[in-house]
Amino acid sequence: MLKAVILIGGPQKGTRFRPLSFEVPKPLFPVAGVPMIQHHIEACAQVPGMQEILLIGFYQPDEALTRFLEAAQQEFNLPIRYLQEFAPLGTGGGLYHFRDQILAGGPEAFFVLNADVCSDFPLGAMLEAHRRQPRPFLLLGTTANRTQSLNYGCIVENPETHEVLHYVEKPSTFVSDIINCGIYLFSPEALKPLRDVFQRNQQDQQLDGSSGSWPGAGTIRLEQDVFTALSGQGQIYVHLTDGIWSQIKSAGSALYASRLYLNRYQLTHPERLAQLIPGGPCIRGNVFIHPTAKVASSAVLGPNVSIGEGVTIGEGVRLRESIVLHGATLQEHTCVLHSIVGWGSIVGRWARVEGTPNDPNPNDPWARMDSESLFRDGKLLPAITILGCRVRIPAEVLILNSIVLPHKELSRSFTNQIIL
Template identity: 25%
Template sequence: MNLIIPMAGKGKRLRPHTLTTPKPLIPIAGKPIVQRLVEDIAEVAPETIKKIGFVIGDFEDEVKDQLREIAKEVGAEAHFFVQETAEGTAHAIACANEILEGKVTVAFSDTLFRADFKLNPDDDGIIWTKRVDDPSAFGVVKTNEDGIITDFIEKPSTFVSDQAIIGIYYFKKGEDLRDEINHLIENNIRAGGEFQLTMALENMKAKGTNFTVGTVNEWLDCGNKAITVESNSRYLGFLKGQNLISSEAKLENCEIKEPVFIGAGSELSNSIIGPNVSIGKNCKVSDSKISESLIQNNTTLTGVELTNSMIGNFVNLEGNPKSVSLGDYSEW
């Protein structure tokens, strides 16, 4: 099975953090978003992932090396495809045309999930969904009594279904998806000015592909600061009970309210940490109280009381702000 992960977006809603770090490499519970996604896909896939196609922007070699390691950890080979212009979801997938063959899963990089099912590789196609209270902001699907998808509806103004498409798809024949996407692009068939994946799915359905629904238990978004902090908290909740504090971290006179992740090399003293806090590698935290927050690497926090905060790398923060979003190398 091959896996394609479109991740070329600029992550504008998550600035300033994405000015220096591509959004898929922002850590959630101590691991980059894209690594969490790859591991979770590998968990529900009954077959080994052979190739991972990362559809990227103008990323540095250091980022590519990190993505190679992420692929290697699940036994896969990394391939890189550059999306030079953003022209829609189908266009992003088309960039990875050369590995759109055989069994293929497509997963957009800002989607995390929890599921208790195993993907059935014999299905023609699977569209992963989550039931939502307000489907008007999402693409949704309708199904018949046999669980086969009958309609794809983008952001319905009146209620037709509460099964929202979360951005993960499985195709038994990747070639069929490739052909339909190429047809859209070659004939400049757009919706809203872009080449849309749902149009390719509709064409495949019309030609006999039976799409079923894979319903996830949890769907976590990482679109902006507040949602990313919340997703970090919820993912830590999934891991509660596991030892998330590195043996290479040093804690002195600290109260830890689980779940909390603390990375290697970090030193904490005279502080109350948690619940739902991630602290990356080589951080120094003293005389502080922190809850519901995501702190990246090499950051120093002194005498702070934080909640609902997201702090980048190499930040130096001293004082008493309550809720902040600080990018890399910030001083306060």
């Protein structure tokens, strides 16, 4: 018997995802046509012996989250429950706080997945590796280039046994080009080191004279408090993958993750990819079109396009490397490139909405998405264009490398600006 835990965080996280995270919890943002964490749930549901999937975070259980959980339970025929933290408890605090629910029924092991990663989720291969060599902690690792590895948790392994000898979270100098993917397989005994950290936190609070044990003592960082401390003690191992993987920290990385998932649909969900049909729009590359969307026959779509529920695409529209969200309208002959068009937004005739891609270096097989900053030297960096919820773009204007906050009605062109 197996279980899975998906760590979804909470509203104080995902600031780099604004203004999109104003409208839905980040884990429910559509990536390649389905909510971000549906990719995680689909992968977990395919593992033989999976009995339950738990979501842990500190979002309020709103209508959108409740509807998603109900639909997911029906679709995958699995219990899927949300366990709400009373405060942000870090990447390990929620696991310890809800340990009784995780261990109920006596699972042999449980997967732990961060919600903000895109992956092909080689959970079956991880399970095989764990059963060959049972240990408390198994981490999924992949390779990054030397420079970008500094932005991740770095793993030094024994190349023969794959034991983690050393772990450093975001080191200041090069440690290893093997990075932590944020996908784990834990044995039940993995919760004992979390208990030790909790008890140590409690003792530290008492020595400091702090009152109460929560939430301070309950805040546990898996990476710094557990992986770093236990490395080299025969408890943590790494399983390496060369499959797709990326963090989803910003809107730009969501667009890149959409491309990875759309490409993977050719193997996993070919029915989700739009087909070129007589009298239909021109499809180039991988495109997702929701069945309720209305797309004019003269539109040209793709590659890497995701069109959401109830979207209207007018005649002559050119759409490429973009996500168009629920209820948006692109009027005749608009051009949308490297952009995200928010829920219910309207782009007027002959308007151009364009961003600048920030993709990994195609000539470097180990390059990853940069964790881009919005500003450098006080200037807004060129990046993808984001239209928030219910934005109106007038006809015949250019919106380039800009972020438009929700409910704005523009009257002219903008370049490299945040429009408040």
